[in-house]
Amino acid sequence: MPSRGNAARKEKPRPIEGEILMDEKTARRVRLTRWRRLLTGLAVGLLIGGSVGLYVSPLLRVQDIEVVGAAAVSRDEVLSLTRLEGKSMMRLDLAAAERRVESIPMVQSARLERHWPQTVRLVIIERLPWAFWQIGPDRYVIDKEGIVLPGSAPLESGPVILDVSGPPRLAPGDHVDGDAVILAQAVLQRVPQTLAMNVVTLEYSPQQGLALTTDAGYRVVVGDSQNVDYKLAVWKAIEGRLGREAMAGHVLDLRFGDRPSFQ
Known part of the structure; x- marks a missing residue:
C-alpha cells in the first residue's frame, strides 16, 4: 500500500480559477514575447522622442544661408524671399523657396541645398541681357x-x-x-x-x-x-x-x- 507521502508527491497542482496553466517551454516563450514587445515599445518611444527633440532643437535650425551667383541681384532681396531663417532643417520647403526666388526678373533659376547641420546654400543663375x-x-x-x-x-x-x-x-x-x-x-x-x-x-x-x-x-x-x-x-x-x-x-x-x- 503506497504511503501517503508518495501520493502527495504525485498529486498535480489544482488550477486556480482564471489562471492558465502552461508548461515551462510555453511560459518561457510567453515571457520572451513580452520582453520583445516592451523593448519594441521603448525603441519606438525613444525614436519619436528623439525626432521631436531634433525638430525643436536649435542645433538643427537654419542659422546661415550662403548665396552663390548673385551679381546683379540684391542679396538682401534674395534672403528675404527664401523665408528659411530659423526654420528646422528637417522640414524645409525648398521647392517653394526656390519658386519665390525665381520670381525675381533677373533670376533664371534658383537651387537650394541643405548643408547640415545649420546651413542652406542657394545657387542662383542670373539672366543675361541679350x-x-x-x-x-x-x-x-x-x-x-x-x-x-x-x-x-x-x-x-x-x-x-x-x-x-x-x-x-x-x-x-x-x-x-x-x-x-x-x-x-x-x-x-x-x-x-x-x-x-x-x-x-x-x-x-x-x-x-x-x-x-x-x-x-x-x-x-x-x-x-x-x-x-x-x-x-x-x-x-x-x-x-x-x-x-x-x-x-x-x-x-x-x-x-x-x-x-x-x-
Whole structure:
C-alpha cells in the first residue's frame, strides 16, 4: 500500500480559477514575447522622442544661408524671399523657396541645398541681357527667352527688335513674343552664314511675325521660327535667280512655305 507521502508527491497542482496553466517551454516563450514587445515599445518611444527633440532643437535650425551667383541681384532681396531663417532643417520647403526666388526678373533659376547641420546654400543663375525690345521711343532690355529685365541690367549694345504693335508699357518680368526672340537669334546667326549678308533691322508685329531688312537694301518677312532652314534655302534660291541688285527696294515674303511672294 503506497504511503501517503508518495501520493502527495504525485498529486498535480489544482488550477486556480482564471489562471492558465502552461508548461515551462510555453511560459518561457510567453515571457520572451513580452520582453520583445516592451523593448519594441521603448525603441519606438525613444525614436519619436528623439525626432521631436531634433525638430525643436536649435542645433538643427537654419542659422546661415550662403548665396552663390548673385551679381546683379540684391542679396538682401534674395534672403528675404527664401523665408528659411530659423526654420528646422528637417522640414524645409525648398521647392517653394526656390519658386519665390525665381520670381525675381533677373533670376533664371534658383537651387537650394541643405548643408547640415545649420546651413542652406542657394545657387542662383542670373539672366543675361541679350537685346533691346523697342516700343515707340522706349527700349527694354530682354534676355534670350524674351524676359524683360530691370533697367539696371547692363547692356551697352545689342540687337534691337522694333515692336510696331504698340502694346502697353512693359515691366520687369514681362514676356515679349518668345518665338520672335528665338527667330531673331537664328536669323542673326544664319543669314550671314547662308547668304553672305547682314541683318540691319528687325521688326515684329503680331500679324506678320518677324521681318528684317538686309544690307543689300531689301526687306524679308520671315514670320515664325518654324522651318527656318527651308525658308533660308528658298530665300537663297530666289536671290540666285533674280540677283541681289534687282531685289533692292522690294519685299520677299517667306511665311507661306513653298509659295513665297516677291513684291
